[in-house]
Amino acid sequence: MSESLLRVENLHTRFDSDQGTVDAVNGVSFTVDRAEIVGILGESGSGKSATAQSICRLEAPGKIVDGSITFAGRELTTASEATLCRLRGNSISMVFQDPTETLNPVFSVGEQIAESVRIHESSGKQRLLDFLGVSPFRDRSAWENARERAIELMEQVGIPNPDASVSSFPHELSGGLRQRAVLATALASEPALLIADEPTTALDTTTQADILRRLRSLRDEQNTSILLISHDIGVIAQTCDRVVVLYDGQVMEAGPVERILTAPKHPYTRALLSCSVRNSDADERGHSAMARPQDHTGSHEGCPLADHCQHVTDACRSGPIQTTEAASDHRLACVEAPVSEAQSVSEQQERPAADGGQQHDTA
Incomplete structure (x- = not known):
């Protein structure tokens, strides 16, 4: 074994x-x-x-x-x-049974998945301006890379047309797609x-x-x-x-x-x-x-x-x-x-x- x-x-x-x-x-x-x-x-x-x-x-x-x-x-x-x-x-990542309680309704699903990617890449360190989502002060190159990775993860979990869905808010997705988005967020860190x-x-x-x-x-x-x-x-x-x-x-x-x-x-x-x-x-x-x-x-x-x-x-x-x-x-x-x-x-x-x-x- x-x-x-x-x-x-x-x-x-x-x-x-x-x-x-x-x-x-x-x-x-x-x-x-x-x-x-x-x-x-x-x-x-x-x-x-x-x-x-x-x-x-x-x-x-x-x-x-x-x-x-x-x-x-x-x-x-x-x-x-x-x-x-x-x-x-x-x-270790955890997927909870109710995606509506996991996803933040004021951010797009792509931003939330990208945030998980960024946190994983920066070993848990995150600038306050990044956390607050202040776009003009973000590291644009890093966030663009994270967004591309988010699209890849969304495709991996079976979200159709991820290039467009990456900008969708949680309420715009069906229950099944929200659950897939939560799964993509959990996989962003490549957990063991x-x-x-x-x-x-x-x-x-x-x-x-x-x-x-x-x-x-x-x-x-x-x-x-x-x-x-x-x-x-x-x-x-x-x-x-x-x-x-x-x-x-x-x-x-x-x-x-x-x-x-x-x-x-x-x-x-x-x-x-x-x-x-x-x-x-x-x-x-x-x-x-x-x-x-x-x-x-x-x-x-x-x-x-x-x-x-x-x-x-x-x-x-x-x-x-x-x-x-x-x-x-x-x-x-x-x-x-x-x-x-x-x-x-x-x-x-x-x-x-x-x-x-x-x-x-x-x-």
């Missing part, structure tokens, strides 16, 4: 609320190798976005209380703010790791499929490592090499996509798969809905799925659930994983695919 670019070990991120302490990320561990796409799969409230924000050290108002995040051999949980600022946007948080949410299936193809091309052509967050099994199946299944801030199962989605061993993973369009039995969908993560506060012992799992035993409630190796590179946190049932599920169910024909929404 190739060297791990990102290693997350026993990560705990906690939020304080009026109702008590919320453990949004509760002991998550996984790796992302170089030139690999890893998916984080789970329903709303499972801790996916909190995990991604913790990796970028954007967890506030939450707080990392335990664990380790190592990127390219550097420990991020103890890194200085100056170090984190150098890493964010240069070595791209974190994409629900990048295809609310997009039509054709646009969704094209953006996912762009992500795979980044991995294949530029060796970019990608952490893809999604609640959609089809998106994970089509795009990722490995998948980490989260529930209530904990890893339920992790391993190669092919193995996890065709022979799932954890009851929660099978509940997610039962929500797919191709397996639309109402009773199974109802069982999955019962397993939806709750807003837990305070400390809880045992498996977080215990109150909803039909295979629950006393051991599931009595203490921490140890992670075991189901097979090579296949981990799960379950005391009594019913292997025989998992095998029968894999025989009956085809692997989901986000091929532009159907979406598989578990939220």
Whole structure:
């Protein structure tokens, strides 16, 4: 196996609320190798976005209380703010799920992408007049080069007629084009790791499929490592090499996509798969809905799925659930994983695919 670019070990991120302490990320561990796409799969409230924000050290108002995040051999949980600022946007870029909250409405998309190019080229140093967009005082030659690079990036992510679109404002673009513009901005720094948080949410299936193809091309052509967050099994199946299944801030199962989605061993993973369009039995969908993560506060012992799992035993409630190796590179946190049932599920169910024909929404 190739060297791990990102290693997350026993990560705990906690939020304080009026109702008590919320453990949004509760002991998550996984790796992302170089030139690999890893998916984080789970329903709303499972801790996916909190995990991604913790990796970028954007967890506030939450707080990392335990664990380790190592990127390219550097420990991020103890890194200085100056170090984190150098890493964010240069070595690590993040694409958020709502482009309207990412793009500045008063600047053209070309200017915003070009700004990212300039910041990357100047190692994070930016003159005040450049930041304020005072055109007469800008380094015209440098900005013209950055604008040309912005056009190249817009073409790379599939924005049609980039020579004209570079002057468009965010409100003049469709939702799909805005998401592509955000992706172009993230790629301006040529990051080693791209974190994409629900990048295809609310997009039509054709646009969704094209953006996912762009992500795979980044991995294949530029060796970019990608952490893809999604609640959609089809998106994970089509795009990722490995998948980490989260529930209530904990890893339920992790391993190669092919193995996890065709022979799932954890009851929660099978509940997610039962929500797919191709397996639309109402009773199974109802069982999955019962397993939806709750807003837990305070400390809880045992498996977080215990109150909803039909295979629950006393051991599931009595203490921490140890992670075991189901097979090579296949981990799960379950005391009594019913292997025989998992095998029968894999025989009956085809692997989901986000091929532009159907979406598989578990939220």
